[in-house]
Amino acid sequence: MELIAKEMEVKIGKKEIVKNVSIHVKKQQFVGLIGPNGCGKSTLLKSIYKSISPQNGMVFLDDLDVLKSPEKKISQHLGVVGQFNEMHFDLTVHQMVLLGRTPHKKMLESDTKHDYGIVEEALKRTNLQDYKDRSYLSLSGGEKQRVILARTIAQQPKFMILDEPTNHLDIRYQIEILSCVKELNIGVLAALHDLEMAAHYCDYLYAVKDGEIYAHGTPEEVLTPDTIEALYQIKCQTFTNPVTNGLSFAYGF
CATH class of the missing domain: 3.40.50.300 (P-loop containing nucleotide triphosphate hydrolases)
Structure with missing residues (x-):
């Protein structure tokens, strides 16, 4: 899409x-x-x-x-994963991820075996199978963000x-989340x-x-060094990272 x-x-x-x-x-x-x-x-x-x-x-x-x-x-x-996902009522991880099915449900429609299968797959993709019965509020920031990603994946967005x-x-957690999305x-x-x-x-x-x-x-x-300086007002040199073979940056003032 x-x-x-x-x-x-x-x-x-x-x-x-x-x-x-x-x-x-x-x-x-x-x-x-x-x-x-x-x-x-x-x-x-x-x-x-x-x-x-x-x-x-x-x-x-x-x-x-x-x-x-x-x-x-x-x-x-369309699915959205934001920066802050605080809530003041408690659900299990499984219940949180199941909320991702809401856009596909009619009013008062019950969850189905198909919905549960999609949720299990989302939990698997985000390495949360062992967390599904945990309280969402008990999780660390990185774990909460993975739950929100799993909920978004359960939406099956395009x-x-x-x-x-x-x-x-x-x-x-940065690598886990971005790799999963990629x-x-x-x-x-x-x-x-x-x-x-x-x-x-x-x-x-x-x-x-x-x-x-x-x-x-x-x-x-x-x-490029010129663009990075224009954006962030900081001197920068770029080089190829020998481990990732991608761009890396050295900063100075």
């Missing part, structure tokens, strides 16, 4: 946060948004998945007009948005802070600065 967002504009009060941004994610492409804190990445994503309303713009998943479609219809195609899902996690082979649009992660997992990047697209292209085209 392709995602096309055209001419997106978002204002909060009188301040323009997102300024005429257009993004294209091709079928099965993993596309990253990079840029400093406050540049508008998360706001752009929220306007795409309708958490906030843009003042202007269009969003399409193939022929589905996202901004004009009901939430349930969108949720049958496209996924990652709204800074690994920002507060240690390196192990293996789904669906279209993905992700806001990422870690440039090495962006270089490793993304097929294409959009660099955001002051609410606008500053640069876009492959990781090799975008993650």
